[in-house]
Amino acid sequence: MTLAAARMAVEDAGLKKTHLSGPRVAVVLGTTMGEADVLEDLDDAWIQRGQRGIKKGMIPKYGSTLLPIHVARSLGAEGMVLTLPAACAAGNYAIGFAADLIRSGRADVVITGAAELLQELQFSGFVRLAAMAQNRCQPFDLNRQGLILGEGAALLVLESEEHAVRRGATAQAEVGGYGLSCDAYHITRPHPDAAGSITAMRDAIERSGITPDDVDFVNAHGTGTRANDLAEAKVMKEVFPHRRVPISSVKSMLGHCMGAASALEAVACVMTLETNIYPPTIGYETPDPDCNVELVANEARSGRADIILNNSLAFGGYNAVTCFARPGKLPQPVRLPRPRTHGAAGKAAFNSTARRIAPESELPPPPNASAA
Amino acid sequence: MSPRAITGLGIASTIGIGKEAFFAGLRHPPAIVDRAPLSSFDPAKYVGDDTLAQVLEVPNFDPAKYLGDKGLRTLDRLTKLLVVAARLCLHDAGLKKDNQYIQSSPERVGLCCSNAYGSLEAITELDRVAKLEDARYINPAKFPNTVSNSASGYVSIWEDLRALNVAVSDGNCGGLDAVACADVYFETGRADAIIVGGGEAMSEALFLAFHKLGALSPRALLGEGAALFSLEPLDLAIERGAPILAEVTGYGTSFVAPDTEGGLIHPSAEAMERAITNALAEAGITAADVDICASSLSGLKAFDARELTAIGKAIGPNACVAQPKALLGETLGAGGAMGMATALAWLQGVSPCAEVLRTPSNAGHGETLLPERLDTVLVTTMGYYGNASAVVMRRAQ
Numbered sequence: 001m002t003l004a005a006a007r008m009a010v011e012d013a014g015l016k017k018t019h020l021s022g023p024r025v026a027v028v029l030g031t032t033m034g035e036a037d038v039l040e041d042l043d044d045a046w047i048q049r050g051q052r053g054i055k056k057g058m059i060p061k062y063g064s065t066l067l068p069i070h071v072a073r074s075l076g077a078e079g080m081v082l083t084l085p086a087a088c089a090a091g092n093y094a095i096g097f098a099a100d101l102i103r104s105g106r107a108d109v110v111i112t113g114a115a116e117l118l119q120e121l122q123f124s125g126f127v128r129l130a131a132m133a134q135n136r137c138q139p140f141d142l143n144r145q146g147l148i149l150g151e152g153a154a155l156l157v158l159e160s161e162e163h164a165v166r167r168g169a170t171a172q173a174e175v176g177g178y179g180l181s182c183d184a185y186h187i188t189r190p191h192p193d194a195a196g197s198i199t200a201m202r203d204a205i206e207r208s209g210i211t212p213d214d215v216d217f218v219n220a221h222g223t224g225t226r227a228n229d230l231a232e233a234k235v236m237k238e239v240f241p242h243r244r245v246p247i248s249s250v251k252s253m254l255g256h257c258m259g260a261a262s263a264l265e266a267v268a269c270v271m272t273l274e275t276n277i278y279p280p281t282i283g284y285e286t287p288d289p290d291c292n293v294e295l296v297a298n299e300a301r302s303g304r305a306d307i308i309l310n311n312s313l314a315f316g317g318y319n320a321v322t323c324f325a326r327p328g329k330l331p332q333p334v335r336l337p338r339p340r341t342h343g344a345a346g347k348a349a350f351n352s353t354a355r356r357i358a359p360e361s362e363l364p365p366p367p368n369a370s371a372a
Numbered sequence: 373m374s375p376r377a378i379t380g381l382g383i384a385s386t387i388g389i390g391k392e393a394f395f396a397g398l399r400h401p402p403a404i405v406d407r408a409p410l411s412s413f414d415p416a417k418y419v420g421d422d423t424l425a426q427v428l429e430v431p432n433f434d435p436a437k438y439l440g441d442k443g444l445r446t447l448d449r450l451t452k453l454l455v456v457a458a459r460l461c462l463h464d465a466g467l468k469k470d471n472q473y474i475q476s477s478p479e480r481v482g483l484c485c486s487n488a489y490g491s492l493e494a495i496t497e498l499d500r501v502a503k504l505e506d507a508r509y510i511n512p513a514k515f516p517n518t519v520s521n522s523a524s525g526y527v528s529i530w531e532d533l534r535a536l537n538v539a540v541s542d543g544n545c546g547g548l549d550a551v552a553c554a555d556v557y558f559e560t561g562r563a564d565a566i567i568v569g570g571g572e573a574m575s576e577a578l579f580l581a582f583h584k585l586g587a588l589s590p591r592a593l594l595g596e597g598a599a600l601f602s603l604e605p606l607d608l609a610i611e612r613g614a615p616i617l618a619e620v621t622g623y624g625t626s627f628v629a630p631d632t633e634g635g636l637i638h639p640s641a642e643a644m645e646r647a648i649t650n651a652l653a654e655a656g657i658t659a660a661d662v663d664i665c666a667s668s669l670s671g672l673k674a675f676d677a678r679e680l681t682a683i684g685k686a687i688g689p690n691a692c693v694a695q696p697k698a699l700l701g702e703t704l705g706a707g708g709a710m711g712m713a714t715a716l717a718w719l720q721g722v723s724p725c726a727e728v729l730r731t732p733s734n735a736g737h738g739e740t741l742l743p744e745r746l747d748t749v750l751v752t753t754m755g756y757y758g759n760a761s762a763v764v765m766r767r768a769q
Contacts, residue, residue, distance in 0.1 A: 047504065079626070082553075180562060316525020316537060
């Protein structure tokens with residue numbers, strides 16, 4: 001799935017082999033468990049037939065490390081190869097870090113995104129956590145049952161503005177700032193105060209050089225669990241106290257694709273920027289009085305989409321929010337915030353390496369795009 | 373990169389737990405025969421198997437001694453190793469005292485933590501229950517441990533690190549790549565201090581994997597452990613009066629695929645050489661400035677030969693080469709951090725002992741004298757798949 005998405009992304013971006021080879025091209029991907037199916041097979045053989053059953057040749061094929069290696073091999077990239085296993089926020093972690101790599105002058109092109117496959121252990125784990133819905137995922141609905149698992153891969157091509165201009169490429173979107181934080185509260189549940197999540201969203205806004213008033217739409221994490229919905233509703237209320245910003249969860253359609261989720265949703269965000277259409281949250285029937293959000297319920301809706309946010313939360317108390325914008329709509333250059341507490345030395349060093357860059361994401365038609 | 377200060381070390385290694393014990397172990401390596409029996413898995417079924425002797429654990433690891441005995445039941449070994457290392461590190465850096473922050477704040481301290489294979493312990497245990505009993509009986513409290521970033525998530529919970537928490541995976545190179553991630557996060561002002569490093573835990577599955585691959589021998593030891601540093605922008609560290617143990621001044625990485633559509637495993641001298649060259653350039657130094665190289669030589673012939681070739685080309689045939697893994701074992705996702713911990717000890721005045729010095733002592737064939745004073749150390753890691761990373765550390769100025 002990852003290799004297919006990588007090829008689609010590269011073709012869609014119109015990148016030639018010469019653009020992709022060499023040390024200035026990096027691959028940064030997110031996932032929850034990487035090639036978990038390989039481990040499952042190895043484990044299965046071990047359990048059924050003892051250590052003699054384990055196929056030696058399969059062992060090196062396991063590891064979350066391998067996803068970017070496979071992609072780099074197929075494209076000829078020779079820069080950094082890195083996996084950020086950030087569970088259900090992995091796409092945002094990878095895309096944000098990729099943008100920073102470009103902004104800090106460490107790479108010209110980064111193939112980034114995330115991938116996850118559906119696998120028995122994850123499925124039974126979520127069942128045992130009582131987090132799964134029987135039939136459908138209904139984010140923000142009073143009678144929500146939980147999440148539905150999915151799988152997929154979504155990869156983007158981020159490029160420095162300079163590189164994109166030089167090869168005459170058209171940007172499909174710009175990556176603005178992104179915010180990170182950690183709840184340090186519970187391994188699976190979001191903090192009920194959502195303080196970390198609020199910080200991450202405010203940070204993404206500030207780092208994009210905009211104010212909350214500039215945000216047109218928020219792609220929700222929207223897993224369909226009560227804990228998630230309440231936390232997310234709180235974030236929206238705190239970050240946007242005076243406006244009801246439209247919000248929607250494509251997980252109602254794609255399922256929760258775990259490590260791949262926020263990368264698939266990044267693709268949805270770019271499509272929203274391109275079309276001015278907010279994707280719907282399907283299956284919404286009964287408003288939850290505790291989740292008073294401006295939900296794009298059941299039907300897609302037209303609206304302004306110049307600057308939007310992609311929200312994500314994950315196991316480990318991870319929070320990550322990325323800003324995507326229509327090219328030219330963010331203040332130029334995208335302002336990397338000055339280190340807040342650094343002294344003069346840090347600032348000077350930072351300025352010497354920063355370049356005026358607007359990374360551009362070029363989209364693959366992802367495997368599940370038609371559903372969006 | 374701007375110089376980053378290492379202000380503290382927390383470590384659970386095969387030669388000791390805590391900075392003092394680790395330094396002492398590097399001075400006078402403990403005899404392997406004195407080791408306690410394996411505790412991470414039951415070695416009984418491998419009795420008579422010589423390779424068992426090539427497995428090193430963190431000896432007498434008792435997390436309750438450092439963390440108290442509450443809340444440890446559902447944690448796996450990887451998590452416990454990392455939480456202990458993080459706690460020791462925060463205290464060594466003077467950020468915490470009696471487990472309370474006395475400098476900085478949880479919102480400004482983060483974590484970048486490398487790990488290569490996740491919690492094989494948890495995954496194989498749950499798989500076993502699912503296959504032999506029923507998937508409905510797997511322990512939901514242990515399920516989160518199967519997720520690759522679980523251990524680093526738990527470190528944040530136990531140690532209250534909220535600025536950011538980033539799990540890093542790049543096999544044997546991840547420990548050094550975590551430093552590069554932290555550098556980017558400092559540059560963008562996301563934290564004032566980041567606990568950086570990696571961990572890997574021994575388990576029956578990990579042992580079996582190396583055993584089946586024929587990757588264990590009296591020269592190729594498999595180890596485990598966690599090594600975490602407190603990394604800070606130099607000016608901030610000076611400002612808060614932190615102890616500066618060493619500085620990190622350069623990082624380089626590279627990936628080179630095999631020429632033909634060959635196998636997945638690919639030791640690349642070219643990638644290693646480029647990573648070193650990039651790291652030296654970023655540090656603004658030349659090969660002649662490198663006093664010693666803390667390499668990732670691990671006893672695997674093909675890899676060791678390529679790494680030595682790369683070091684010889686990038687630093688010169690007389691480059692003084694050490695192999696910390698001969699003492700600490702191959703610790704995979706923690707390997708780069710273990711190499712840096714060893715380099716830190718040297719920069720703090722610990723002399724490299726005979727056990728970690730390569731013989732011959734250089735990248736070529738002759739003998740090279742160990743420099744009397746070590747000011748600049750190159751740390752290298754070679755991945756299994758054509759990936760390689762390097763970091764330059766220097767004595768605190």
